Amino acid sequence: MTTLNHTGFSHTVFHLLGIPGLEDQHMWISIPFFTSYMITLLGNSLLIFVILTKRSLHEPMYLFLCMLAGADVVLCTCTVPQALAIFWFDAGEISLDRCITQVFFITSTFIFESGILVVMAFDRYIAICYPLRYTTILTHTLIGRISMIILLRSYGTVFPIIFLLKRLTFCKSNILPNTACKHIVLAHVSCDDIRVNIWYGIFVLISTLVLDIVLIFISYVLILCAVFHMPSQEAHQKALNTCGSHICVIILFFGPAIFSVLTQRFGHRISPHIHVLLANIYILVPPMLNPIIYGIMTKQIRGQVVHLLCTK
Numbered sequence: 001m002t003t004l005n006h007t008g009f010s011h012t013v014f015h016l017l018g019i020p021g022l023e024d025q026h027m028w029i030s031i032p033f034f035t036s037y038m039i040t041l042l043g044n045s046l047l048i049f050v051i052l053t054k055r056s057l058h059e060p061m062y063l064f065l066c067m068l069a070g071a072d073v074v075l076c077t078c079t080v081p082q083a084l085a086i087f088w089f090d091a092g093e094i095s096l097d098r099c100i101t102q103v104f105f106i107t108s109t110f111i112f113e114s115g116i117l118v119v120m121a122f123d124r125y126i127a128i129c130y131p132l133r134y135t136t137i138l139t140h141t142l143i144g145r146i147s148m149i150i151l152l153r154s155y156g157t158v159f160p161i162i163f164l165l166k167r168l169t170f171c172k173s174n175i176l177p178n179t180a181c182k183h184i185v186l187a188h189v190s191c192d193d194i195r196v197n198i199w200y201g202i203f204v205l206i207s208t209l210v211l212d213i214v215l216i217f218i219s220y221v222l223i224l225c226a227v228f229h230m231p232s233q234e235a236h237q238k239a240l241n242t243c244g245s246h247i248c249v250i251i252l253f254f255g256p257a258i259f260s261v262l263t264q265r266f267g268h269r270i271s272p273h274i275h276v277l278l279a280n281i282y283i284l285v286p287p288m289l290n291p292i293i294y295g296i297m298t299k300q301i302r303g304q305v306v307h308l309l310c311t312k
Contacts, residue, residue, distance in 0.1 A: 011174040016092035020177040020272040030087035036284045037080040043291030044069035050304045060138040064120045065294050071113040072287035078105045079283050083179035099181035100165050108158040114212045115150035121219035129226045157204050168192050177272050205261055245293045249286055256281040
């Protein structure tokens, strides 16, 4: 189970505990995990199918929504099945390579989804402030380039984490108090100096999530300013309802994620199970709500879904 190196030994197999301190409640905790995962899979798969099969929905807004739904499915699938295996069968054993791979895909998918939320806010800004130029600005070529930039950003910022983890010697413990492998959780069981890991993690947080939050905030401020200059009170109410629901999802997505990252690095007095629960909120809740907030509540998508279900 170990490999020899210049400092002694390094664990190559780890054991995920699940939610530390709540092991006796794992079976009950698995219920919301399983339910939210099923809703996420069904809701986002239906959304992707409807958007891809209906040519009337091949517009920038819906294409970005399709990407968001795909990212939601990947993000949940990277984590929830592993958590359920721990809750139901105590199957928390995971190899080092698989653990690092999980870190890579969870982090990169989260950053990709963050970038998509920024682009969707920008899309709404163009649609409301420049409606006549919407199709000429957001062409399919530009959408493809934006998607590639977001993908390269997510992989490019997370890729160095693989090397930062590979250089470490894991000789303290092979017990990970979490439902999934996370960068700092894994680094903390190392015997080496992890200051580079900590500071690079903060750099990734600031250069991606914090920057994205600022851009989303600016977009929605500009949207609201434009809406309040419209004479129609109905338009005001509709925009406020739409922005309000979107902002709620964004807060649920970014809030627990940033708080979890910061508390893992600085919040040593916070109970471990709080860390784990917070880390799972942004993985479980937004992917479950996104098909409803961004999809079913959108008139065009709702009409296509109803038509599809009625036809079936």
